[in-house]
Amino acid sequence: MGLSLSINGDRATPSADPITPLVDVLREELHLTGVKPVCREGFCGACMVLVDGTPTLSCLTPLALVENCEIRTAEGLSTNGVLTPVQAALETADAVQCGMCFPGMVVSLTHVLATTPSATRDDIRAALTGNICRCTGYERIVEAALTVVRK
Amino acid sequence: MQTAMAKGSIFVARSLPDALAALDDRGPTGAVFAGGTWIMRAPIRHEPLAANYVAIGKIPELTAVTITSETIEIGAAVTHAALAAALDGLPEFAVLTMAAGRAANPAIRSAATIGGNMATTQFAAADCVPALLCLDAEVELGSPEGCERMPLVRFLAIRSTLAPGRLLTRIIVQRKGRNSAHARLPLRKAGDYPVAIVSLAISCDAAGRVATARVAIGSVEPIARRWERLEAALIGHPIEPERLAQLAREFADDFTGRDSVEVPAWYRLSVLPSLVRRAATAVLAGA
Numbered sequence: 001m002g003l004s005l006s007i008n009g010d011r012a013t014p015s016a017d018p019i020t021p022l023v024d025v026l027r028e029e030l031h032l033t034g035v036k037p038v039c040r041e042g043f044c045g046a047c048m049v050l051v052d053g054t055p056t057l058s059c060l061t062p063l064a065l066v067e068n069c070e071i072r073t074a075e076g077l078s079t080n081g082v083l084t085p086v087q088a089a090l091e092t093a094d095a096v097q098c099g100m101c102f103p104g105m106v107v108s109l110t111h112v113l114a115t116t117p118s119a120t121r122d123d124i125r126a127a128l129t130g131n132i133c134r135c136t137g138y139e140r141i142v143e144a145a146l147t148v149v150r151k
Numbered sequence: 152m153q154t155a156m157a158k159g160s161i162f163v164a165r166s167l168p169d170a171l172a173a174l175d176d177r178g179p180t181g182a183v184f185a186g187g188t189w190i191m192r193a194p195i196r197h198e199p200l201a202a203n204y205v206a207i208g209k210i211p212e213l214t215a216v217t218i219t220s221e222t223i224e225i226g227a228a229v230t231h232a233a234l235a236a237a238l239d240g241l242p243e244f245a246v247l248t249m250a251a252g253r254a255a256n257p258a259i260r261s262a263a264t265i266g267g268n269m270a271t272t273q274f275a276a277a278d279c280v281p282a283l284l285c286l287d288a289e290v291e292l293g294s295p296e297g298c299e300r301m302p303l304v305r306f307l308a309i310r311s312t313l314a315p316g317r318l319l320t321r322i323i324v325q326r327k328g329r330n331s332a333h334a335r336l337p338l339r340k341a342g343d344y345p346v347a348i349v350s351l352a353i354s355c356d357a358a359g360r361v362a363t364a365r366v367a368i369g370s371v372e373p374i375a376r377r378w379e380r381l382e383a384a385l386i387g388h389p390i391e392p393e394r395l396a397q398l399a400r401e402f403a404d405d406f407t408g409r410d411s412v413e414v415p416a417w418y419r420l421s422v423l424p425s426l427v428r429r430a431a432t433a434v435l436a437g438a
Contacts, residue, residue: 017159018159018160018161019159019160019161019200021191027320038195038218040192041192041195042188042193042255042256042258042259042317043256043342045256045258048258054261055257055258055261056258056261056262057156057188057258057259057262058186059191059260060188060191060192060259061187061191061262062161062184062187062191064161064163065161065163065187065206065209067163084431108257108258126257127257129257129342130256130257130258130259130342132342142396
């Protein structure tokens with residue numbers, strides 16, 4: 001019997017070893033491939049998920065430490081297929097490039113705009129210091145986030 | 152790229168006695184798991200994981216910051232983010248607030264703990280180590296036999312040889328009315344390891360002359376340490392950033408820089424005078 005998790009509102013009991021990084025459980029057992037194992041060092045942010053509402057690096061988080069926590073991945077941010085304001089703004093701004101960093105970007109932006117509704121450009125840039133875009137598309141991403149603040 | 156993780160157990164302790172008993176029970180096969188931001192990267196460093204981890208991040212008494220008029224006491228499992236938030240608005244601890252609040256990136260700061268920063272022997276670039284050295288911090292170690300308090304300097308000297316079952320539980324800092332500052336140079340503005348760190352804590356007499364000084368240098372050598380020759384040269388003089396920078400240039404051979412893939416050893420030494428100047432300027436601004 002594996003540990004019991006809550007992922008995007010559903011219960012799951014993955015069979016992986018308790019030291020297994022959460023990113024691998026999400027991708028390999030639960031097929032939530034929005035979360036990306038890119039650097040596996042906590043530098044790039046492509047594996048970012050929300051754990052009890054806090055942006056968390058799933059590459060550095062072992063399965064054992066998220067038992068009974070509320071985990072939300074990029075796939076679980078919207079409801080009924082309707083884009084969240086952050087997702088819609090990013091689409092409108094045509095901010096998505098190669099897509100590797102993007103689920104993590106969306107998770108970090110979702111958190112900062114939820115906790116700081118009047119976030120400034122500097123607040124948004126600071127919140128994204130752990131999300132690296134190798135396409136260097138930061139300006140459009142930040143601009144898109146600011147449109148959410150202005151609405 | 153998927154990096155294989157060896158199988159291992161994690162016991163998630165819910166109280167300090169539980170954690171100490173579990174570590175004692177596991178003996179040499181056991182190890183403490185705090186934030187995990189270093190341990191989980193073991194496969195990338197081609198290092199084995201321990202067979203049995205004892206996780207301490209969910210123990211209430213280890214995740215508390217207690218601030219009184221005399222001391223601050225920091226549980227070993229307090230995260231960088233929680234520490235920076237708890238110390239916000241206490242100018243004396245600006246050095247520690249900045250060390251905890253600017254290290255790495257936001258998600259790392261929400262996971263990485265102050266105890267992990269102190270106890271990770273191989274992590275030369277830990278921001279909170281020099282910050283706590285310049286505040287004359289003490290640490291408390293727990294074991295089933297009881298607890299022992301010692302200066303952080305002593306802990307840094309013995310941490311790689313601690314007997315199994317001993318756990319860093321608290322960091323204690325006396326409040327002494329100092330002014331402090333933390334200057335660091337990462338290769339990028341944020342999110343990177345610092346090339347060098349200067350932590351500074353100073354108290355002045357009524358005439359504005361330095362009465363006590365602590366300067367600690369991190370990331371330049373494998374283990375952070377105080378710069379005692381520079382400290383001695385500050386006593387009795389006003390805080391003059393340019394003079395401090397000049398002294399740092401004169402005394403730079405007190406350190407032997409470490410080479411790494413990020414920067415050569417000489418570069419770490421070459422930035423010290425600028426960082427000393429920045430730290431001194433920040434102390435003056437906060438005085």
